[in-house]
Amino acid sequence: MHSKTPRKIVHLDADAFFASVEQALNPELRTKPIAVGGRQRGIISSASYTARKRGVYTPMPTSQALKICPELIVIPGDHHRYQQFSRYMFQIIRDFTPYIEQCSIDEGYFELTARREPIQQTTQAVRSRIQSELGIPVSFGMGTSKLVTQIASKMYKPESFHLVPPGSEAMFLYPLSNRWLPGIGEKTGLALDRLGLFKVFHILEAPLELLQQVVGNYAAQLKQFAKGIDDRPVISQLEPAKSYGKQHTFLTDIGSLDEVELRLKQMLDRLMPKLRADSRKTKTLTLKLRYSDMNEAQGSESLPSPTCLESDIYPLIRPLLERIWEKKLRIRMIGISLSNLYSIDSLTEELPLFANQSGSSQTRLRLATTIDLLHKTLGANSIRPARDILPPSRKMNGK
Ligand SMILES: [Mg+2]
DSSP states (O other), rough: OOOOOOOEEEEEEEEEHHHHHHHHOGGGGSSSSSEEEOOSSEEEEEHHHHHHHTTOOOOOOHHHHHHHHOEEEEEEHHHHHHHHHHHHHHHHHHHOOEOOOEETTTTTEOOOOTOSSOHHHHHHHHHHHHHHHHOOOEEEESSSSSSHHHHHHHEEEEEEEEETTTTOHHHHHHTSBBGGSSOHHHHHHHHHHHHTTOOOHHHHOHHHHHHHHGGGGGHHHHHHHHHOOOOOOOOOOOOOOOEEEEEEEEEEEEEEEEHHHHHHHHHHHHHHHHHHHHHHHEEEEEEEEEEESSSSEEEEEEEEEEEHHHHHHHHHHHHHHHHHHTTSSSSEEEEEEEEEEEOOOGGGEEEEEEEETTSSSHHHHHHHHHHHHHHHHHOOSSOHHHHHHSOOOOOOOOO
């Protein structure tokens, strides 16, 4: 057995998330049986615990739920709101640790191994902040692996706060039903039951060949899980809400497509070095226009794969601009933002020093980072694209 410091991992899972958000936003709903779902011919996607006690579950046809529980309040659901709450929830965790793996809108892992205080203390602080800032109930499982923490949070729902102490993982799992192990759904669970392997300890003791009959190649891994061994890492992602943006207000309102396009390219030239400096790539360009009358238009375009190069994004600008611009209106302000971010693990390693395929993305990346360096050392005007120095052709936009 290897002895290394046990990890401190937390699994969190919001309780009846959509319904809880609705209740947090509307205090009158807090004690009532409510559900989020389609009213006509729809299904229930989230039910409050009060509704669950009356027999409402997910997914269930709304019509059936209303038969079982006629006083059920069915709310259509506002995904934008739920995304917002989800973002806030994970932002709160980010104040405690950067090691966060979000698995779904309301579920994820975070790792606190680097923190000195007991895991319950930090988790309690996270829990209090979610409670006071968002007002939604959340379940927490704490322990040394993804395996036990996920089970601990789900098993004691709602509002669970359960620690599986280091060293007790196998004991914790031993009496549980086989359905708690990862990858064991109802169908596989039944197949294991038929072999008499109802509990985790049965799986632990079963011969590998027997397990292979049901789960094939997964048998060895399943046995490891049954022993309480799980080294799967918490994989941190980038902050999903993060984007890079800039806006510009013109001194006089503009009606020329060329002029707006040029300005957007210049803004992009300012943004991309920031992305490269942060080792990020982007996939999605969003443009926003504000007209003289203060109305706005907005649109996005995505690349098939992420990039950190201006030159990959330039071709998106003109068609997107033409698509969203109601041409009769003059433009007062423009905004550009880049989202759908990915990390470049090591930018420098991707830079062959003597690449000579001219125009390849490697070469363009090398050129871009060289220019970034010149700007940093010699100033922003040391080297500029010719289009910024030559005046644009003042072709008016159809007027
Ligand atoms: Mg949940």
